[in-house]
Amino acid sequence: MILSGLRQHLEQPWPIFWSRHQRVRLVGPGLLHLDGQRRLCVEAAYGSQRWREDPGYRHALWRRPLRLEGAWTSVISRWVPTTPSCSYAHWMLEALPRLALLAEFPSETRILVPHDRLKHREESLRLLGLEQRCRRSAETDIEVEDYFFSSPPTMIVCYSPYAVQFLRSRLLPFAGAGDSPSRIFVRREGWNRNLANEDAVLEFFRNRHWTVVDTATMSLVEQMRLFQQAEAICGVHGAGFTNVAWCRPGCKVIELFAEGYLSGCFEWLTQCVGAKHYFLVCPADRSLNAQVNLSELQALLVSLRLL
Numbered sequence: 001m002i003l004s005g006l007r008q009h010l011e012q013p014w015p016i017f018w019s020r021h022q023r024v025r026l027v028g029p030g031l032l033h034l035d036g037q038r039r040l041c042v043e044a045a046y047g048s049q050r051w052r053e054d055p056g057y058r059h060a061l062w063r064r065p066l067r068l069e070g071a072w073t074s075v076i077s078r079w080v081p082t083t084p085s086c087s088y089a090h091w092m093l094e095a096l097p098r099l100a101l102l103a104e105f106p107s108e109t110r111i112l113v114p115h116d117r118l119k120h121r122e123e124s125l126r127l128l129g130l131e132q133r134c135r136r137s138a139e140t141d142i143e144v145e146d147y148f149f150s151s152p153p154t155m156i157v158c159y160s161p162y163a164v165q166f167l168r169s170r171l172l173p174f175a176g177a178g179d180s181p182s183r184i185f186v187r188r189e190g191w192n193r194n195l196a197n198e199d200a201v202l203e204f205f206r207n208r209h210w211t212v213v214d215t216a217t218m219s220l221v222e223q224m225r226l227f228q229q230a231e232a233i234c235g236v237h238g239a240g241f242t243n244v245a246w247c248r249p250g251c252k253v254i255e256l257f258a259e260g261y262l263s264g265c266f267e268w269l270t271q272c273v274g275a276k277h278y279f280l281v282c283p284a285d286r287s288l289n290a291q292v293n294l295s296e297l298q299a300l301l302v303s304l305r306l307l
Contacts, residue, residue: 001157001264003281008157009264015043016153016162018101024147025065028056028140029081031074031112033149043151046078054078065141072135073098073105073148074112079155082138085116088215089156089239089265096124097163098150105148112137123220127174157265164245164272172246175224181211183306184226186235189216192287193261195236201256201292205234208307215240227251232306236290241266249274252304256292258284278304 001009025034032054033041038061045051055078075095080086086095095113102109111130114121115138125131154160185205188194195201202212215223227233227243234254235241244253244266253270259281270277280300282290301307 001267004157004262004264006157006263008155009159009268011047011158014154014158014160016151017043018104018148018150021147021149022145024144024149025061026074026112026142026144026147027059027061027065028054028078029083030054030056030078031076031082031137031140031142032056032059032078033147041149044077044149046152046155050078059140061141063141065143066139067143067145068135069145071106071109071146071148072112072144073102073109073150075099075150076112076114076137077152080114082140083115085118086114087239088120089242091118091121092124092167092242092245093154093156093160093163094152096128097153097160097166099128099130100153100162100166101150102130109133109148110135112142120220124171127171127220157263157268159268159271161272164269167245168273171220172224172228174221175228175246176221178225178229180226180229182229182231183210184230184233185210185212186233186238186240187212187214188236188238188240189214192289193236193238193258194287194289195256196285196289196291200294201297204294204297208301210234215243232304234301237261237263237266241269244269244275245273247273247275251275252306253277254300254304255279256290256297257281258288258290260284261288 045054075098079090080095111134113134115136153163223243224246227246232252236256267277
């Protein structure tokens with residue numbers, strides 16, 4: 001968290017609250033909300049340091065907005081926009097925990113969610129029993145009659161035990177029992193922010209009887225079960241590490257980082273669940289693909305008694 005230079009681990013305490021607004025205007029891809037005097041909600045734009053960067057700040061108001069009657073809340077924001085799609089990490093850590101306050105609102109309150117029907121998004125809403133209360137929204141200008149604003153409880157790199165507790169209490173019971181491997185390597189797809197020597201790294205782990213997984217091909221329930229039962233997890237930094245939220249205390253989590261692309265967003269997750277976090281910073285190419293030194297990796301695993 002310190003080496004990344006993002007400093008967002010210093011933004012404590014993060015405000016968690018809800019507020020009610022009549023005839024509110026929701027604008028931009030993040031549906032930033034404005035009051036009747038066109039003043040924006042700073043917390044909806046992730047704080048005083050970021051509201052000028054929110055697309056909703058410069059949204060033109062000359063078009064007639066879509067009008068929605070009744071009570072509504074929203075999990076849409078700058079990093080969980082109406083469209084295009086947001087990452088698994090942003091959805092799980094920023095969007096879903098906003099629903100922890102849903103019981104405070106009228107029972108008929110409906111929920112604005114992003115338009116794309118991504119597999120993990122739909123599954124999480126179904127597990128929470130909220131599928132039928134959601135409106136998939138692609139609009140960037142909406143007027144809501146009765147709006148219950150639930151503040152984003154975190155950014156993905158901001159420490160938030162509150163968000164993790166909500167996820168674990170509401171979703172982890174669905175993981176169930178199973179026979180999952182105890183040591184897993186999380187593979188990441190794509191041409192950038194990956195591994196420059198991926199074939200060699202995968203062979204290294206397979207030869208040492210680790211199981212290689214691609215979480216993007218798995219259901220949410222399968223991911224929860226896999227990480228809940230894991231003794232050790234390793235992989236290149238990416239959204240798949242969001243599943244550390246399901247880990248047991250004492251699980252050893254090892255992130256492989258490309259030099260120049262550091263983040264502590266999953267380090268704080270390990271702290272919330274009592275897991276142990278380790279990392280290896282590797283030289284990288286222009287596409288931020290890490291070149292892993294296998295000798296250094298082996299020495300780290302030996303020191304952790306994982307080989």
